[in-house]
Amino acid sequence: MRMRMNQAITRAIADEMEQDPRVVVFGEDVAVAEGPFKTSEGLLTTFGPDRVRDTPISETGFLGAAVGAAMTGLRPVTEIMFIEFLGVAFDQVVTEAALMHYLSAGRFNVPMVVRASAGSGLGFGCQHSQTLERWMLGTPGLKLAVASGARTAYGLTRAAIRDNNPVVLLEPRALYGEREDVEPGEASIIELGTSESLRDGTDVTVVALGQTVHVALAAEAAASWSGEVIDLRSLMPWDKEAIVASAKRTGRLVIVEENQFTGGWGTEIASFVSSAAFGDMKAPVVRVTAPDVPVPFGQELEKRFLPSPEYVVQQVDELLATNSAPAPWWKEFA
Amino acid sequence: MRMRMNQAITRAIADEMEQDPRVVVFGEDVAVAEGPFKTSEGLLTTFGPDRVRDTPISETGFLGAAVGAAMTGLRPVTEIMFIEFLGVAFDQVVTEAALMHYLSAGRFNVPMVVRASAGSGLGFGCQHSQTLERWMLGTPGLKLAVASGARTAYGLTRAAIRDNNPVVLLEPRALYGEREDVEPGEASIIELGTSESLRDGTDVTVVALGQTVHVALAAEAAASWSGEVIDLRSLMPWDKEAIVASAKRTGRLVIVEENQFTGGWGTEIASFVSSAAFGDMKAPVVRVTAPDVPVPFGQELEKRFLPSPEYVVQQVDELLATNSAPAPWWKEFA
Amino acid sequence: MSVTNATDENVTVQRRLELAESPLARLQRMIEIRLVEDRIQDLFAQGLIPGTTHTSQGQEAVAVALGAATRPTDIVCCTYRGHGVALSLGILPESVLGEVLGRQIGCMGGLGGSMHLSDPAIGLLPTFAIVGAGVPVAVGAALQFATLKNDGVAVSVFGDGSTNIGGFHEGLNLAAVWNLPAVFLCENNLYGEYSPIATTTAVTDIALRATSYGMVADTVDGQDVDAMYESIRNAVDRARGGGGPTLIEAKTYRYAGHSRSDKAPYRPDGELDAWMKRDPIDFYATKLAANGELDGRTLDEIRDEQRSFVDDAAAAAVASPSGSIAQMFAHVLAPSGH
Amino acid sequence: MSVTNATDENVTVQRRLELAESPLARLQRMIEIRLVEDRIQDLFAQGLIPGTTHTSQGQEAVAVALGAATRPTDIVCCTYRGHGVALSLGILPESVLGEVLGRQIGCMGGLGGSMHLSDPAIGLLPTFAIVGAGVPVAVGAALQFATLKNDGVAVSVFGDGSTNIGGFHEGLNLAAVWNLPAVFLCENNLYGEYSPIATTTAVTDIALRATSYGMVADTVDGQDVDAMYESIRNAVDRARGGGGPTLIEAKTYRYAGHSRSDKAPYRPDGELDAWMKRDPIDFYATKLAANGELDGRTLDEIRDEQRSFVDDAAAAAVASPSGSIAQMFAHVLAPSGH
Numbered sequence A, B: 001m002r003m004r005m006n007q008a009i010t011r012a013i014a015d016e017m018e019q020d021p022r023v024v025v026f027g028e029d030v031a032v033a034e035g036p037f038k039t040s041e042g043l044l045t046t047f048g049p050d051r052v053r054d055t056p057i058s059e060t061g062f063l064g065a066a067v068g069a070a071m072t073g074l075r076p077v078t079e080i081m082f083i084e085f086l087g088v089a090f091d092q093v094v095t096e097a098a099l100m101h102y103l104s105a106g107r108f109n110v111p112m113v114v115r116a117s118a119g120s121g122l123g124f125g126c127q128h129s130q131t132l133e134r135w136m137l138g139t140p141g142l143k144l145a146v147a148s149g150a151r152t153a154y155g156l157t158r159a160a161i162r163d164n165n166p167v168v169l170l171e172p173r174a175l176y177g178e179r180e181d182v183e184p185g186e187a188s189i190i191e192l193g194t195s196e197s198l199r200d201g202t203d204v205t206v207v208a209l210g211q212t213v214h215v216a217l218a219a220e221a222a223a224s225w226s227g228e229v230i231d232l233r234s235l236m237p238w239d240k241e242a243i244v245a246s247a248k249r250t251g252r253l254v255i256v257e258e259n260q261f262t263g264g265w266g267t268e269i270a271s272f273v274s275s276a277a278f279g280d281m282k283a284p285v286v287r288v289t290a291p292d293v294p295v296p297f298g299q300e301l302e303k304r305f306l307p308s309p310e311y312v313v314q315q316v317d318e319l320l321a322t323n324s325a326p327a328p329w330w331k332e333f334a
Numbered sequence C, D: 001m002s003v004t005n006a007t008d009e010n011v012t013v014q015r016r017l018e019l020a021e022s023p024l025a026r027l028q029r030m031i032e033i034r035l036v037e038d039r040i041q042d043l044f045a046q047g048l049i050p051g052t053t054h055t056s057q058g059q060e061a062v063a064v065a066l067g068a069a070t071r072p073t074d075i076v077c078c079t080y081r082g083h084g085v086a087l088s089l090g091i092l093p094e095s096v097l098g099e100v101l102g103r104q105i106g107c108m109g110g111l112g113g114s115m116h117l118s119d120p121a122i123g124l125l126p127t128f129a130i131v132g133a134g135v136p137v138a139v140g141a142a143l144q145f146a147t148l149k150n151d152g153v154a155v156s157v158f159g160d161g162s163t164n165i166g167g168f169h170e171g172l173n174l175a176a177v178w179n180l181p182a183v184f185l186c187e188n189n190l191y192g193e194y195s196p197i198a199t200t201t202a203v204t205d206i207a208l209r210a211t212s213y214g215m216v217a218d219t220v221d222g223q224d225v226d227a228m229y230e231s232i233r234n235a236v237d238r239a240r241g242g243g244g245p246t247l248i249e250a251k252t253y254r255y256a257g258h259s260r261s262d263k264a265p266y267r268p269d270g271e272l273d274a275w276m277k278r279d280p281i282d283f284y285a286t287k288l289a290a291n292g293e294l295d296g297r298t299l300d301e302i303r304d305e306q307r308s309f310v311d312d313a314a315a316a317a318v319a320s321p322s323g324s325i326a327q328m329f330a331h332v333l334a335p336s337g338h
Ligand SMILES: Cc1ncc(C[n+]2csc(CCOP(=O)(O)OP(=O)(O)O)c2C)c(N)n1
Pocket: A028, A057, A059, A081, A085, A088, C081, C129, C130, C131, C132, C158, C159, C160, C161, C162, C163, C187, C189, C191, C192, C193, C258
């Protein structure tokens, strides 16, 4: 069935709410207004005001409430409108939610989901356009996944709601309106921690996440080389086996990231694979990322921020030609 | 002059306050009580209640106040008692302080310092024992440095106070009482972004940070191999040139980290160096870290968390013997 | 008036000072704000503006009273709904329109956008896009004034919905404990995004929250620029005199939706009309006319002057080039050292 | 009484229920808490306890009244200063002492430590080491009770200094807006760490802050266990009955410093003595004796009973092994799926 990513998310939540009365939804303007990005259309009407609630502008308040509700019997699905807003409530996710299972010697679970829109491309400026996986990556007790479209959003959302741990789910804001085929149902649930190979290829392994999955696919389609394009889908845990195996097979790994170069999620992948596949790599791992600058406002500049398919093609071409790491486009400016 | 790390920090702040009336200090119990870790002894008496202030338990309030004070003419030195507490005020550092220079097209500076105690070893439990460099690493507009003892604490603190950007300075809590020789004065100021080579060596480059600098030095001293031990000192920016040059020279890089394996600061170094020195590496980069678990309470277990000199020796021995990455001690448990 | 170079400090400062001196200037500025906000909506309709924007039609009296009651040397921390405040403090329309359009003429070169307006010359810190973040930052500016012993005042402008976030609570307590020269100006426009205040806020009279901080509070008709001026002026004078902070609640209303895409279906029928009957511009124009303070001109003449002023500004903004790639890298870090 | 296996739920629940039934049990529990806290200080002196600890001597009446006025099926979110509350809710002394010592007999196997005590059997969530963090978490537990329509109540226990942090403000507003079955119990012991309340808090009567949330407030003598019981019981009954949340301010005092290393030099001379003259244990013992409710025993006899109970518990705790390496990895993530 064709649906937009925001519809797929709504459907995934609704499907879980149908099956499990403990699943509740709250966040800013998610109930009456059905979500700033229309990711909860119809939920209030269908499930009523006890299970679908608008909150004050109190991220610490309602994320803390999610922790308490999750520990005592509900399965809250909360929404952080823009992932940057997690900055005012960070403690509740990385220090409270993530550690309560451990701190109760396993006697309390914290089955909560923090959904957040993320990423650049819509002209929201530097405080509303980042992906920020790096904020969460490495936090013991937390899971982290990123949707790349309607289909993965559906599968990951249902898996996140069913998980007994706190899960942060990032949704590329620029993709909410994009349509894909989705088959609602159990079979479409995506196990957290698994990646998906979207293209077979022999010359290079291209790992992407969220919005960059489409950049990588477009690049592969346009390029002269043949790449295995993998949608990582989950960062905590991430699919080490599949990525290392592919890198060993092709001997080359290119990671396409929406974030800045320093400290981006790709450093985790590059660091691990460089060691795990050391003997099998024909060339250095290449991270294709944005420069180390805030996301600029203004259409042209913001477009420059996110790696383009053309840029990915150029970087991989150079990698294949030289078997050494190409310089990024911004070298002259940094 | 012999002094403890907390005395060196106090002295560094006092020296800057002497020279620059715009430098002010505030945080929880830093004034009358002279700091929970005695890092501001005598400051209130010397500089008075206008420049040295106790705050309410309001990290968002006083870090936000530091941003506003810094933008309008003061140079605040603030204290976050345990780095985890930044979680309740994260937005003010990574989204406000770090972006205000950019968001004013360079017309406002934000010369503020956020000092925070960090790390394990004192039995404070899992919410008071992490280093958490990963929270800040990669944030455009922010600088990040880590002291490894009294001497570097003095030099980095003065540099941080003089910097025109927001700087987060991590102080290993376990080292506050440790003594080192410090020569107070301009000459001892350490430029942010520079590393320091503490031992020459030919077999391997060992990069450490904060508390692990002493682990690395102890390991090198006890080991049969000869390693160049480098105190990284700064993470944003970090000394790419020196680390890459040393790794190329020795052909092997071992990074000793206090944090968990996933997403630790070493992934940034390992990822960069693996690519930059690809052709010159004799062996995969090895990250010697803690396991992916919360910092446990209880002396024996907490000791197991931080890599020990013996463990570093064993890992490097194996690396040199096999030229491939050794398995971590916790493999059987993970 | 012709369009002036946005980089000329004297002009912005001059525009600010006019408000303190002349009632007519306040009326003109309110009209200017209304026209600029309307123009922004037009430019959106034409697809010239990326992202989102938050306009302030209906709240002009609060913005202009703030500009009139404070000095260019004072500090203001405002929110993303800050076009009106920016214009009132003195920033030129082409700098606001240019920024919203992402053009180099914009007050931060076009790299910030609608939510981030700033000009050190008149004390406006980059407007805050994170709800509540500006409140403690204003407290810090007040701390600087108190510490350096000059008589500046810091004003934090925020909405009703923002009073439910921690930063508001921490900021007000800190300002009270330290008795700082700060003014907390709440624009209570009855909604936080799409939510009516009563659904999110335990007390709908924000002034009540001053009790938690032992702080002086004042509740004002936000549609009456003279009443707003009185209230802000008293609070600012108290702060300058060492009397400590004040919480002001301006009862006001935003005519447009929360942001560009919002048609505001959540508003009860007639609510908007009722508020428009008390339009701050008409209200003040009538008053000035009655007192013969329109300088011999009719309201229409004044509107036309402002319209051509804003037309010229919009033309200059649209004509200005977009931000350059070099700008992307220009101001990430400040030069180090003192 | 002999030491009982900490894993036996019935015992902890039974200990909880005793408090509701018998005044003597309340006195005994207050004495137990005092002795356990004193014992913790001894064990520190002996170097057996790593890190830090926050004891609650002087605040026993608040803790015991809380245990007496609530049910094991209710939820309590407390702070790092939670030994007394944990014991009052029913956790055995060996579980508390064992946790503080980092031993497997501890209520979380020795991997949490002094700041993190928990037992689902009596509704105690892991005590919170981050100031203010537990307040919204308690609101969430209350939300669960309201959503699943059972008659549970969630209680948040926190100190005076915690009322200056954002989580307090956001939590109380949220509970009020949603009219949840929550009780906010502030232990105002006049200090936040080393800072006297007036230096950090704009109003020193915390109950005043209920105004910001249109919330019922009650100020109580925290040294009088009966008064505390009355107040908490009323708030809990109101919450159960759908009457919404309450803010209770208990005026109390901690005899020891903030944490182990603190000698509390910041306290004015005589303050401690004045409070000790109103010691909650002596106060209540005298009262019960006067009413002949000591069950024929003398206070000394009762103290001795409790002392031997705590001695046995301490012995068991010290005898228990430290946490194992396997435990480090055991509970990082919960098994997935429903
Ligand atoms: C921390 C945070 N949460 C949520 C948002 C999204 N948001 C932007 S404006 C707004 C409503 C603010 O309402 P109010 O404070 O009344 O100001 P108004 O827009 O009415 O002027 C919200 C929820 C944000 N920017 N920051």
